[in-house]
Amino acid sequence: MKPVTQVLVVSADEAWRDAVVGGLNAAAERLDNPYGLRALSCPCDEQALQAVLSTDTKGADLQVVLIDHGERNADTRQRERAVRTAQQIIEARPELSLYMLLEDDSDKLLVEQLASDAVDGYFFRSEQDFHGWFRILAAEVAEKADTPFYDALRDYVAQAKDSWHTPGHGGGDSFKGSPWVGDFYDFVGEEMLRADLSVSVPELDSLLHPTGVISQSQRLAAKAFGARKTYFATNGTSTSNKVIFQSLLAPGDTLLLDRNCHKSVHHGVILSGARPVYLDSSVNRHFGLFGPVPQATIRAAIEAHPEAKVLILTSCTYDGLRYDLKPIIALAHAAGIKVIVDEAWYGHARFHPELRPTALECGADYATQSTHKVLSAFSQASMIHVNDPGFDEHLFRENFNMHASTSPQYTLIASLDVARKQAVMEGYRLLDRSLRYARELREKINATGAFRVLELDDLLPDEVKDDGIRLDPTKLTIDISASGWSADELRDELINRYNIQVEKNTHNTLTLLLTIGTTRSKVSRLFDAMLRLAKDRRPPLTYGRMPEAPRFTRLACLPRDAFYEAGEKLPVLDDSGLPNPALNGRVCCDQIVPYPPGIPVLVPGQVIEPAIIAYLARLLQTQKSIELHGLALHDGEWHLRVLRPEELTALPCR
Template sequence: MDKIMGLELKMPDLGNLNESGHKLECRVALVSSDSKLANEWISALNSTAAVHDNPFGLQFEAVAPADVERLAQSEDHLQAVIVDGGSDGQGLEAADDLADRIHALRSQLNIFLVAHSGFAGATSLPGKSGSKSLANLRRRFDELFDRREGNFNHMFRLVQAFIARRASTPFADTLKEYVFSARDAWHTPGHSGGDGLRNSPWVGDFYRFMGEHIFNTDLSVSVQVLDSLLEPHSVIQEAQDLAAQAFGARHTFFLTNGTSTANKVVIQQILGGGGKIIVDQACHKSVHHAIVMNRCEPVYLKSVLHPEFGIYGPVKRSDIEAALDEHGDARLLVITSCTYDGLRYDLKPIIDYAHERGVKVLVDEAWFAHGFFHPELRPTALECGADYVTQSTHKMLSAFSQASMIHVQDPEFDEFRFRENLNMHASTSPQYAMIASLDVARKQMAMEGYGRLKQCLKMVEILRKAVNETGVFRALTRDDLIAEPLASDNIRLDPSKVTIDISQSGYSGNEMQIKLFDQYGIQVEKTTYNTITVLVTLGSTESKLLRLIHALKQLAGNTHKRIHVGSPRRLPEFTRFTCLPADAYFADTEELPLMDNGIEAAKQLTGRTSADEIVPYPPGIPVLVPGQEISTQIVQFLQQLLQGQNTTEIHGLIFRSDEPMLRVVSEIPVNKAEKGSSSAKKKAGK
């Protein structure tokens, strides 16, 4: 017996097992105030399902209009809704509103409309003026049924066809079929489906470790039946179209070399050859790289540091708006939402503000690919009007590492030029298993994303409660993580990123990470000096959750007094640009020592122009970018990191005989220095 909102419903054993032996079950709700029609149709449709091929286990049930939203929230197996618009058309407006509410809860559900016979020839909706509302209504529903419908075989097949379309994986299926056809390979790659390794006495163990299919799915672009990622026309294009529909985009493009490349492609699309870009200083390094590669003029926005936890959050909305007002010639705004720590902007007013000033918006949603599939996580960047959204499908969903997507809804989108920009960065030898994983990850979210995320959110609640019950550790809330300057910005938190305050344990974040790994076999996502962060994803299980809670309880009973109390390192103030980042990066340079008796190094470096991006990790925010003037404060900050007790990676330094060096511009030619506009020389966030 299954329970829905306290009501027990007896479900037949449909016996629909897929290839992996799991039973498939799809509920379809008919929403109508006409009990006579509802009973007749449900009886006829279930009778039809019983005698026809029913691989998805379609089961039809009648639901009152007042109950459908509760059903959508409680029933994970719900896959489609048929909404009755009434016998005289008076219910069409209510059906339209109901479809909106259902989509707000479950964006993936197929929704069908039952209309009266005169609907097809109507020009407007009762209760609404003009034909535009009617056109929108027709687009909102997947298909229409006439109330006089008597061919329930056709109706059943149509509903099944829409669900089958959503459940299809055109590329993954074609790849599997090709592999199982066992063709002889006389093409790249050289291992030839693994034959080059399988019988080798030296590397055969690697073949056995990795498994057969990791090799026989590693194919060449010579296999035309698998389409071309660079110029897709068949199964890859079909898979991308399904992804666009699933994530709510106009166009979607697959990438097999990560969101780093996705960001570079989009920035090149808007600013190839130069132009002004407004960007969070704490953005991903790929954005900084794209600024150099495309000769952009950056206007950096200052992230807000949470002083207690050493976590850098979003930029103040007022700073973003001020930058948009001051830099009227900017062409692109880049925002990261959510951040590594799960903090999300209130995006719509920011995007609207940028669009009013003619500025395109790219939102880096690398950590938020799952957001569209549960109402507690919406709205997403696409729903808020972003022109371009980049997502790391591999970070929170079930795709392979490096598998990412670009979603587009720019009304001025030039697809031909975009493909050329993408091809400049993409490999001509893509990994087909990655493409297949994107196809499969999309299918999973389209068919069971809501239910899986609901499970994740329940695990988050259990974990947070258990952490707080230790009396030593504390699961930080949204209010804990938002620094005071952001208090009025309506910042939200992705609950799947659980940040735990470990201050009272006596351990540093790095020490706690090591203890969890060495003693309990647990690897966390990130640390600061007094926090650790774990991710609750589709792959989180009850057993993993039990082991994590057990480990934290054990460690809570074994605290110690910390000898050295850490504190967050506040990044030094951004200085100014003396030239464009590209000019500095490609200029004639020299290497100067960073340490060199400390004071002497500061004298030599102060006032010089950095040629490289220097990034301490954590937090992963550059303290220097190419073209930026080096200050004494920056030099001393880097020296303190290198001399500190806790290990800090500093990306961008050069080591000569173990001596850290900074690459600086030898001199700046006058004509190049003039290219850096006065606005580019202002401090970030001003």
């Protein structure tokens, strides 16, 4: 399909506006026009913003906006309105390219004072060089649509070079003709296997020291996501978090972290040797969901720990809850604390006004995003965005290279390049479709009478209801309580009978994730399945509440110190099948994570108390669908690794 690119010409001067639209469209007919540029007309008032936000053909295909600043003798209010329109447009859709039409350079000074960051270029309105303007706009679109790494990879594969280097399958040749594994060649595809290359190909640059096409692609990504620097990661956001931790924290440095952060954050604490201050998150006890850390808790922690170097938060959460980040980040910065935001589930937010502001727009120093979760990148493909004014690029690169593979998968890098291009060129249209499907599914699922999509007020724990928390509408949490189904039964019925795989479940909810890959057909099939299951409803169940995770206790030593000791393994249950009292007061060596939801109940160095032992015992005995990561199976029983008394005595006190 050939792309269509709309250029919106905004001016209060109707005659001049029509002349520009006509001239640009005439140039589009005569000149090379691979992106299908076409100019449209719009008055310089609220209609311009409406056009930018519209999801019809005009708004969906819009890539460039030309705003006329007006003649020198025009009404001052009209000229100010033109600048204000520019600000509103770029605030709503920062991925659009914005050009201003000026009388002379004195106008440019005024515009730059008001909207310098928003403007990509200028034309002088009296010149009316429509062919020249068209070429510049076409080049602007071509730059946005460029995929330097993907293009280089595709071109290299097309050259059909003989492979005398890694990987061992030689571009897929080892699979061909094999009676044992030949089907893998057909399943994966020839192009994918030919694109599985090694660092021996200099044209494809180096992820560990990019100076060519990878560097170019990362620069385009930084511009798209509003970062000073962007780095591609092929080991997921898990590795991205660890890289930032090791770059910002030295052994013994204090950091503040949301206890319900992803386990990679807790692994980063171990690797960095930092001294963590764990912030207990809010909890929705009825649905077994973890929410954000209350603002009051964050504020108190910042005041109590003036020595803290870093604050890390997760926004949005797995269930779509978003912090009001701007006041939190301002508070941290005032105390000299760097802010990292794990945006693994929120990498799409930049490209639709309903989802913004992003963490970077709120002032975060670092944001990590799982591009593969919500955009079109392959699994494991992530990005690290940097806006830290004190960024030490050399130190960051050394830590990045410590974790990155020297043999990165090139198709993952290509998918990041393509995902960025798609987000910039059509992300608004695709996300608007996803949001529309989300609203539709809410209405249809609620209409079944057996299932109900939870709203923000349902999800928010009481302690954060005044914290300005917002909800990502593309994550639907469904209360199944009235249906009579258990969550495990319902999940199994959906996958086995209707071929529908949900994102996750708790004891009384299901979570659905809508992305730019959600289609009308998928929405229809899901609703049909929910409707049929609603008709099979049973008497409502009395759900046993999930055991409530105990609050954080205290650290006896640094997590790194506890983790690297040998320790000893003690059973979670005693000979009578009861919580083992021998664990009381001992210090854990490992991270113990019930999954789902994936929130550590113990971290290395933490003192174990009776409530924690009882919690783990109850999970082992009653919650068969919950995995307990970090426990050791020994002689058929689950054990916990704890410090020996002499090991604890020898370690530095916290």
